[in-house]
Structures are given as structure tokens and as C-alpha cells.
Amino acid sequence: MDQEIPALEGLVCPVPLPHREQILMGHGSGGKMSRDLISRVFLPPFDNPSLGAGDDGGVVEVEIEAQPGEVVKGRLAISTDSHVVWPLFFAGGDIGRLAICGTVNDVSMMGAMPLYLTAGFILEEGLEVSILNQVVASMQTAAAEAGVIIVSGDTKVVQKGKADGLYINTTGFGVLPPAVQIGGAHARTGDVVILSGTIGDHGIAVLEARGELGFETQISSDVAPLNHLVQAMLRASQNLHVLRDPTRGGLATTLNEIAQQSKTSILLQESRIPVKPAVASACEMLGFDPMYIANEGKLVAVVSPEDSEKVLQAMRLTRYGEGAVIIGEVQAAPAGRVLMKTTLGSTRIVDIPSGEILPRIC
Amino acid sequence: MDQEIPALEGLVCPVPLPHREQILMGHGSGGKMSRDLISRVFLPPFDNPSLGAGDDGGVVEVEIEAQPGEVVKGRLAISTDSHVVWPLFFAGGDIGRLAICGTVNDVSMMGAMPLYLTAGFILEEGLEVSILNQVVASMQTAAAEAGVIIVSGDTKVVQKGKADGLYINTTGFGVLPPAVQIGGAHARTGDVVILSGTIGDHGIAVLEARGELGFETQISSDVAPLNHLVQAMLRASQNLHVLRDPTRGGLATTLNEIAQQSKTSILLQESRIPVKPAVASACEMLGFDPMYIANEGKLVAVVSPEDSEKVLQAMRLTRYGEGAVIIGEVQAAPAGRVLMKTTLGSTRIVDIPSGEILPRIC
Numbered sequence A, B: 001m002d003q004e005i006p007a008l009e010g011l012v013c014p015v016p017l018p019h020r021e022q023i024l025m026g027h028g029s030g031g032k033m034s035r036d037l038i039s040r041v042f043l044p045p046f047d048n049p050s051l052g053a054g055d056d057g058g059v060v061e062v063e064i065e066a067q068p069g070e071v072v073k074g075r076l077a078i079s080t081d082s083h084v085v086w087p088l089f090f091a092g093g094d095i096g097r098l099a100i101c102g103t104v105n106d107v108s109m110m111g112a113m114p115l116y117l118t119a120g121f122i123l124e125e126g127l128e129v130s131i132l133n134q135v136v137a138s139m140q141t142a143a144a145e146a147g148v149i150i151v152s153g154d155t156k157v158v159q160k161g162k163a164d165g166l167y168i169n170t171t172g173f174g175v176l177p178p179a180v181q182i183g184g185a186h187a188r189t190g191d192v193v194i195l196s197g198t199i200g201d202h203g204i205a206v207l208e209a210r211g212e213l214g215f216e217t218q219i220s221s222d223v224a225p226l227n228h229l230v231q232a233m234l235r236a237s238q239n240l241h242v243l244r245d246p247t248r249g250g251l252a253t254t255l256n257e258i259a260q261q262s263k264t265s266i267l268l269q270e271s272r273i274p275v276k277p278a279v280a281s282a283c284e285m286l287g288f289d290p291m292y293i294a295n296e297g298k299l300v301a302v303v304s305p306e307d308s309e310k311v312l313q314a315m316r317l318t319r320y321g322e323g324a325v326i327i328g329e330v331q332a333a334p335a336g337r338v339l340m341k342t343t344l345g346s347t348r349i350v351d352i353p354s355g356e357i358l359p360r361i362c
Helices: A032-046 A095-108 A129-146 A201-209 A227-236 A250-262 A277-286 A305-316 B032-046 B095-108 B129-146 B201-209 B227-236 B250-262 B277-286 B305-316
Strands: A058-067 A070-083 A113-124 A149-158 A166-176 A192-195 A240-244 A265-269 A300-303 A325-331 A338-341 A347-349 B058-067 B070-083 B113-124 B149-158 B166-176 B192-195 B240-244 B265-269 B300-303 B325-331 B338-341 B347-350
Touching: A032 B129, A032 B149, A058 B058, A058 B070, A058 B113, A058 B149, A058 B166, A070 A095, A070 B058, A070 B070, A070 B113, A070 B166, A095 A113, A095 A129, A095 A166, A095 A227, A113 A129, A113 A227, A113 B058, A113 B070, A113 B166, A129 A149, A129 A166, A129 B032, A149 B032, A149 B058, A149 B166, A166 B058, A166 B070, A166 B113, A166 B149, A166 B166, A192 A305, A201 A277, A227 A240, A227 A305, A240 A250, A250 A265, A250 A300, A250 A338, A300 A305, A305 A325, B070 B095, B095 B113, B095 B129, B095 B166, B095 B227, B113 B129, B113 B227, B129 B149, B129 B166, B192 B305, B201 B277, B227 B240, B227 B305, B240 B250, B250 B265, B250 B300, B250 B338, B250 B347, B300 B305, B305 B325
Parallel strands: A070 B149, A113 A149, A149 B070, A265 A338, B113 B149, B265 B338
Antiparallel strands: A058 A070, A070 A166, A113 A166, A192 A300, A192 A325, A240 A300, A265 A325, A338 A347, B058 B070, B070 B166, B113 B166, B192 B300, B192 B325, B240 B300, B265 B325, B338 B347
């Protein structure tokens, strides 16, 4: 507990000031620091089963009056995300497309079909209206592609220097069919791990847009709405156990979350994880591991082994699942850990990053 | 349309550069500039009946599978708000209480009982964690009072100087009973206009917290969750036509919105509009009109005349409706206008403010 600090006008403080813990960029990384902040600051006061489950969104029950006196219970999947990506535009997308796809995907990863989104804008004084117009047009294109409707909006303006162009919160929800039970805790020993395509594209595209690569790549962000892909998978199998999009913290962080939530181990085959050559070489030059780079149009699925081929086939027939591959399997031990069989034949632990790798990537 | 600007390195531009319209603080005022921005930038691409209605949130239909093959349709009310109030703490509340109450109230004003909220945080690097803890504790207290549950959250961190401590988006929803038809377009000639209590408290409390008053008042913000008040009103009458909370832009802006949406005129009795003496004198010294100052715990109701006494009695039995009074009535003409019978006996037009009166009040 902080002690009272006496007023010491003009004096050098004779005793060390109590440490006042501050928010660091790493608290927004999606890695260990984020989880530490969430578990210390947000979960204790807000504690409830939905939030505590640690999935991409919450599942809630609502009661609908079918006829006077007759109530029907249904489930909704809800997810919220604030988008602060910088710069606002990058190859393959922009903050508007990201804001729609990010929330569409989080709702989809719970097994629900996203229906409605809200959009809350925080605009910085001085932002050019033409930029806002471009972002809004991009949101509408992405919303039309996903088939979602924006039903409520809000606009706030803050003084110059109190934001960075614009920030967008989107919150989405969809109806969860009664049969669907998908969540990070449902991975089982023997399940197959499927990845929908190449990793690292989004993060490298944003880095290039910042001019931080020092060289040019042909990499575009993969930002895309995955709800139609998920619906195709749900039609193909009733044995989808986990769906998750590997955004902040990348594939490594997502798989660790699944291993921890389900108290299983995930064993990956390094040779099977698709990485575009340009992404691989950018990562090599920068000292990054593509396993930790954010994606915005990819998903990981954990599926019963008997259905894995069916699911894979269904995925490959969709626009954003063409590159789907099996990358590993779920094992009993070591529980909570992700292991990787490297191309050299050794096995290494794939850990969660502690702090920030790439800030403001989404 | 902007013309291409040629590169003019080192030269003084020989022709006037095309005007590039920028976002101004007034675009976040809730007044005419806000509405102009919304109608030009957001409504055309996002156009749909729910958003176009211009209410505090959207109403959407969902289909719930009651039994295999049997689908029941229900309505949900949804609303989103980003909160950027500065300073974070003020007499009577803080950004956390405001973030919960603002969205609880917007959902309530559609006639729905808010059930679930999401919370998206944008944190500035360097923010003290102890401040975040206080804000989160305040959110939980307000959520418990309102009886809502926070089911999904998100945390982003931006660099120092790219936010102002913290911003909070909350999005909420509730089930809308089949019989409820409440909205700004439903005011009818002869209806009675009820206000739940004094106006201007929130705005003046925030101004005082900024040290901008130059004198001390005893004014606390009225920020409060109004859902229980609304439920009491709904139990008392099935003839509530409009409910709205007069936040940004104050009572004057809210009543103008109702008059315009319903194509009616609202005639107010100035002598009946309750203003605390301290708020009245602060406004007088600053040259403000309390009619334009934000409230965060008040509502306006437009009710059938035969039910107005019942509604008033029900309101006065609740914590946040004790000071409820009738302040005016709905007339046919001049359509879209708000008029006020002053204490001196004259009648004046109550207009909508154009730009910003008090920035970042919510």
C-alpha cells in the first residue's frame, strides 16, 4: 500500500518515494504482462463465469418472451475490442477493416454467427475528415463482406495530442446455437490442431507501413472476416472443440492459452507451420519469431481426429481457408505447455512472450 | 473533391491549397456540428433503420432456437459509448462510474432493462495502476447498483502522449419486451414532458474539478444508473412515448432532438425547470445556460396526459426520481421546434448549440 507522501516543496526527498506502479506498453501486448494486469486489476472486481473463462468474448443467456407468459432462453456471444493500430493505413488494410474484422472474428471464434456491431470513435482534433471518410468506407466494405450491420455508434473528440488520429472500439454479438460448445477449455488429448494459413503477415505489413523494416516486402496484412469460414467448419463437423484467432502475441500465445485453459499439451510440427518466404526473411533480419507475430485473418482449430479431414476439406473450399493445414496435436502432458518438434528433430518449449513485441499492432 | 497537390519542395505554393476539412472539438459536442458529421460521414455508408432512427441506441431482432426447428424472435436494445471525460475524477463520480451509467442509461432510454456490458480500455503508458484500480472499483460499484454484468473486456496501451490517462468504451444491451415502443419519434400532441430532477449538475461539477470555475461550489455530478427508475415508470404506465437522458448538449439539445424526430413542438415552462441555486449562479458567472449543460443522472419522459400523474408518482418513489416534475407539453406547431415560456411571460425559441460548449464532459 502506498504511504502518504509529505509535501516537500523545494527539498530533495530524504527517503525513497514509494514505488508507484505504472502502465507500460507491455501491458497491452497480449502476453504475460497483459494477463497479469487483467488477473490483478480487472478480474477480481468484475469476476463472473463469462469473463473468467478467458475466451475471446463472453457467452450470456437471455430470456425472450415468445408469447405472453412464455419465455424462451437463448445464448448470445459478445465481444469487444478497441483498435489503436498505428499507422492507420497499411498494405492490405486499415484501422477500419481491422476494427470490423477483429470483432467479427472474436464472435466467430465462440462458434456464433456475428450479426450486429456497434462502433465507438475517438477522434483527435485536427484529423482530416477525408481520412475518416476512407476509414468509414473501409469499415462498410468489411461489414458488407462479413454480413454484419452496425446498429449503434458514438463519436467523441479529444484535443490535439490526446489521441493518435483515431481509435475505434467495436463490439459485436451473435446468437449461439444450443448445440455449440466451443472454448479454449475444450481441447482433448488426441485432438488435431489445424491452422487456416500462413502466419505473421499482418505484423510484418504494419511494420513495413511504419518504415521500420528498412527494406521493402510484398507482404500485405491478412486482415479478413472469418465468419463464413467458421460457418463452413461448423457445417462440416460437430466436433470442433476450440476456435481461436492468433492476433496479439501470435500463434505461440494463442496455443499457450488453449493448453493452459484445457490443461493439455500441444505438440507442433515446425515443418508444417506455413510462413511466407518474405515474412520469414523479414523476421530473420529483425530477430523476430513469426510464431509471435500478430495475424488478423487466421484461425486455429482444435478438432476431434476423426473429423479433421472433413474440417480441412471444408476450410479449403473457402476464401480465407485455402491454405489450411494440420500443424500438430493435443497430448496429455506436459499440461499447460506448447512443444514444437523442430525441423532439426529436437523438441523445444514454445513459451508466451512477457512484454511487448510490436506495440499497437491492432 | 480534393485536387492532387503537386510536390513543391522549397517553393512557396503559387496557388491556394485546397481546403482540407479537419475534425474540430465541436464535432464531439452533441450539437449541430456532431449531427452534421454523423449525417455526412457515418450515416451514408452505415445506413440502416436502426442507426437512422437517431435514438440512444439500436434495436435489433434476434432469432433464438427454442427447440430444434422452432425459432422465436426477440428484440434487443444495444448502445455504445466511449468515455473521454477529463479530469478522471470529479465530485460525485469518475470516468468509471460514468462509463457504466452512461451505457446503462442509453439502453434504459429505449425501454429495455440493461443486462450485460462490455468494457474496452485504452490506457496511456505511464498511467498509475492505482488510478486504474480506483476506476475499475468504481465501475464495479456502479455495475452492482445497476445490476449489470461485465461479460467481455479489452485492454490496449498507447504511448505516453497518445491518450489522456485512460479512455473507456462501454457497450450494453438488454432485452426489449414485445409491448415496449419507445423512441424519439413517438411524442404526440397533448403529451406531457416530465424531467426527473435538477439540470446542469454534472457539467458544473466537472468544470469545478478542472479548476475552471475560479470559485468553489458544493455541486456534485448527478451521474447515476437510471434503469430502476425506468422500470418503475414502465410498471406505472404503458403510455410512455419517449425516454431520453439529456447528456451532451443538455436538456435543450435532447428536447430539440425529440421535437425533430417526432415532428412536433415542445413548449416548456421556464419556472418549472429545476436548477440548483449553486448551478444557476455558476452558470450566470460563466455566461452559460443550464439548459445546455450535460447531465448524467437525469431523464426526460414524454407521456400521455392521462398517465402523467401515475408516472410522476412512480418516479418520486425512486432514488433518482425524487425531484421529478412536469416541465412542459407537446404541441403540433411549430413542428421540430422547442419553445419556452419564460418567467417574464414571453416565449422564446430554445435552439440547439452549434459547436462545443464544454469539451470532454463525458
